[in-house]
Amino acid sequence: MKLTDFQPLAAIATTPTGAKKLQPLTQAAGATLWVPESLTGIDGAQTYTGSLKNHLKNLWQQHRSFVFCLATGAVVRLIAPLLEHKSLDPAVVVVDESGRYVISLCSGHQGGAEQLARLIALQIGATPILTGAATGLGLPGVDVLGVPFGWSRGDGDWTGVSAAVARGELVQVIQEAGSTLWQSHLPEKHPFYFGFPVSSATSQEESISPKARIWISPTQRRLPESDLPKVQWHPRVLWVGIGCERGTSKELIEAAISRVALANHLAEGAIAGIATIDIKADEVGLVELCRSRHWALRTFRANVLRTFTVPNPSPIVEAAVGTPSVAEAATLCAAQCQTLLVPKQIFFSDSDGKLIQNPTPPNRQGAVTVAIAQAEQEYTGRIGCLLLVGTGPGKLDQMTTAAQTAVASADAVIGYSLYIDLIYPLLHPGQIVEHSAITQERLRAQRAIDLARWGLTVAVVSSGDCGIYGMAGLVLEELQAQGWDGKIPSVQIFPGITAMQAAASRVGAPLMHDFCAISLSDLLTPWEVIEKRLIAAAQADFVTSLYNPRSKTRTQQIVIAQQIFLKYRDPQTPVALVRSVYREDEQINLTTLDKLLDLPIDMLTIVVIGNQSTRHFADWMITPRGYLGFDAY
Numbered sequence: 141m142k143l144t145d146f147q148p149l150a151a152i153a154t155t156p157t158g159a160k161k162l163q164p165l166t167q168a169a170g171a172t173l174w175v176p177e178s179l180t181g182i183d184g185a186q187t188y189t190g191s192l193k194n195h196l197k198n199l200w201q202q203h204r205s206f207v208f209c210l211a212t213g214a215v216v217r218l219i220a221p222l223l224e225h226k227s228l229d230p231a232v233v234v235v236d237e238s239g240r241y242v243i244s245l246c247s248g249h250q251g252g253a254e255q256l257a258r259l260i261a262l263q264i265g266a267t268p269i270l271t272g273a274a275t276g277l278g279l280p281g282v283d284v285l286g287v288p289f290g291w292s293r294g295d296g297d298w299t300g301v302s303a304a305v306a307r308g309e310l311v312q313v314i315q316e317a318g319s320t321l322w323q324s325h326l327p328e329k330h331p332f333y334f335g336f337p338v339s340s341a342t343s344q345e346e347s348i349s350p351k352a353r354i355w356i357s358p359t360q361r362r363l364p365e366s367d368l369p370k371v372q373w374h375p376r377v378l379w380v381g382i383g384c385e386r387g388t389s390k391e392l393i394e395a396a397i398s399r400v401a402l403a404n405h406l407a408e409g410a411i412a413g414i415a416t417i418d419i420k421a422d423e424v425g426l427v428e429l430c431r432s433r434h435w436a437l438r439t440f441r442a443n444v445l446r447t448f449t450v451p452n453p454s455p456i457v458e459a460a461v462g463t464p465s466v467a468e469a470a471t472l473c474a475a476q477c478q479t480l481l482v483p484k485q486i487f488f489s490d491s492d493g494k495l496i497q498n499p500t501p502p503n504r505q506g507a508v509t510v511a512i513a514q515a516e517q518e519y520t521g522r523i524g525c526l527l528l529v530g531t532g533p534g535k536l537d538q539m540t541t542a543a544q545t546a547v548a549s550a551d552a553v554i555g556y557s558l559y560i561d562l563i564y565p566l567l568h569p570g571q572i573v574e575h576s577a578i579t580q581e582r583l584r585a586q587r588a589i590d591l592a593r594w595g596l597t598v599a600v601v602s603s604g605d606c607g608i609y610g611m612a613g614l615v616l617e618e619l620q621a622q623g624w625d626g627k628i629p630s631v632q633i634f635p636g637i638t639a640m641q642a643a644a645s646r647v648g649a650p651l652m653h654d655f656c657a658i659s660l661s662d663l664l665t666p667w668e669v670i671e672k673r674l675i676a677a678a679q680a681d682f683v684t685s686l687y688n689p690r691s692k693t694r695t696q697q698i699v700i701a702q703q704i705f706l707k708y709r710d711p712q713t714p715v716a717l718v719r720s721v722y723r724e725d726e727q728i729n730l731t732t733l734d735k736l737l738d739l740p741i742d743m744l745t746i747v748v749i750g751n752q753s754t755r756h757f758a759d760w761m762i763t764p765r766g767y768l769g770f771d772a773y
């Protein structure tokens with residue numbers, strides 16, 4: 141979740157220092173900052189009159205989250221009378237007066253207070269204090285683990301199962317539907333056992349006695365009280381095919397769906413949406429129902445629907461709309477499968493609005509056909525987002541706050557293993573983190589796009605700047621190749637300090653005059669092009685930074701580059717070889733153009749070649765600011 145997902149967000153401070161601490165949240169998180177009448181002159185703040193207790197009572201229902209800059213004791217007393225249940229209460233976060241700590245106080249999981257505390261801490265440079273047991277164990281909360289995938293939380297003893305996880309007891313997970321990605325991103329030591337129901341298990345499995353159980357399935361299970369706490373998540377995999385008479389009410393359609401779901405032990409929470417024929421796209425009852433239940437409405441043309449083989453085709457329907465099946469064919473089409481979970485059933489409403497299945501009542505008020513199919517992949521109900529992030533050269537403090545916040549906001553983080561390691565402190569339990577080898581950039585881009593198209597917020601990280609020999613170009617190219625409309629999934633780019641700037645900052649000011657960057661990697665660029673650019677840069681007296689100078693297999697490119705530069709520049713031209721800048725194993729060597737091959741150069745090194753006027757001074761490399769007094773050409 142990102143900061144703006146916490147709106148409406150109220151930030152409350154009672155002192156001038158506190159108000160200043162919370163002020164950045166008005167911009168970054170779209171928060172409304174409230175201060176008492178007695179505080180004046182606080183930019184962008186609203187004032188409240190009377191007691192904070194009364195004011196909070198008015199704000200409570202309308203806000204998704206609260207940030208207080210107040211003593212935790214005071215906040216506890218203020219919110220205590222307003223709290224209802226963790227599934228309903230807003231996120232409550234407290235920032236201490238010095239702005240050093242951000243405490244997740246209440247609704248850490250379902251309200252998202254832990255995530256809010258993390259993001260605010262990044263924003264104001266503080267330490268988040270998270271006391272949730274799952275987080276402490278590096279685990280996603282049981283009651284939020286399906287959130288990235290849009291699953292619905294079903295019935296169960298959520299407190300009981302969470303407590304078993306916190307105690308490190310064995311928790312059996314029976315997952316019958318939905319993404320199993322979350323399973324592969326758990327820490328090594330976790331309490332989950334992914335097995336079958338104990339009753340149908342082999343003798344070895346029977347000896348495993350779980351202390352709690354999580355069902356992940358479209359089935360609506362009755363969970364009788366027992367000593368084993370159980371919960372159920374419902375991935376949204378069910379598509380409900382609907383055919384209906386014009387004017388059929390929302391209530392009739394909803395009642396018919398409920399009836400079919402109940403009779404087939406299916407959870408309504410597992411419904412992704414409604415599928416029907418395109419001429420029903422404006423059917424008021426359907427549209428209203430989808431809006432009120434947050435269901436998708438997918439419509440298909442008759443000539444698409446008629447290509448499906450269904451169990452119950454109807455010549456009457458075919459004569460009316462040009463396809464022998466609406467409900468059954470549309471649900472198969474939406475679920476992208478061949479077989480129905482529930483074949484069509486027809487319901488009517490009598491003159492009192494009562495649901496009748498058979499026979500057709502005399503004065504019927506509408507008719508609806510319902511069929512259900514199950515999709516392989518769940519519908520997340522979310523619009524995906526690609527965050528293309530430059531992580532800077534290495535050290536976290538060289539990464540922008542916006543980029544850090546982007547990584548912390550993502551459901552999934554994808555990148556080359558070395559860069560993921562460098563940003564490790566920004567990651568949190570429950571995030572999907574995919575490392576890959578350095579050469580797999582295109583695969584990485586495709587994977588990120590697939591996850592974003594599915595609805596996840598995906599951060600793709602590149603070292604330095606993501607738009608300089610980084611992943612931004614590859615992702616945008618790939619999106620374009622896939623016919624992207626420029627909007628969905630949304631794309632946001634977070635720049636970073638590129639290796640050239642980072643290296644320059646460690647050796648002085650070599651980039652003070654016109655400069656360029658050339659990558660010596662001929663994996664994606666023909667060598668002739670690179671050579672032409674080297675000659676042009678050398679001739680034009682650009683300070684030149686060479687990226688990707690030498691790998692284990694590409695050893696000659698840097699030799700040729702040196703020869704080219706020696707043709708146009710003095711052999712004594714200053715050169716900086718900077719390796720792993722701002723990382724633990726940083727190495728800096730200042731040398732000259734004629735000697736640059738005497739020193740180690742590899743793929744973690746950047747080579748900065750000065751221009752005609754660049755000079756060494758002590759341990760520094762300086763390029764004068766202007767041409768004044770200097771005959772460059």
Ligand code: SAH
Binds near residue numbers: 602605606610638744
């Ligand atoms: N997007 C990156 C560049 C990726 S190309 C950026 O903007 O910095 C990879 C090349 O960048 C490496 O071969 C090396 O030449 C250079 N590079 C990246 N990080 C570096 C670092 N920390 N120190 C020195 N060179 C680095």
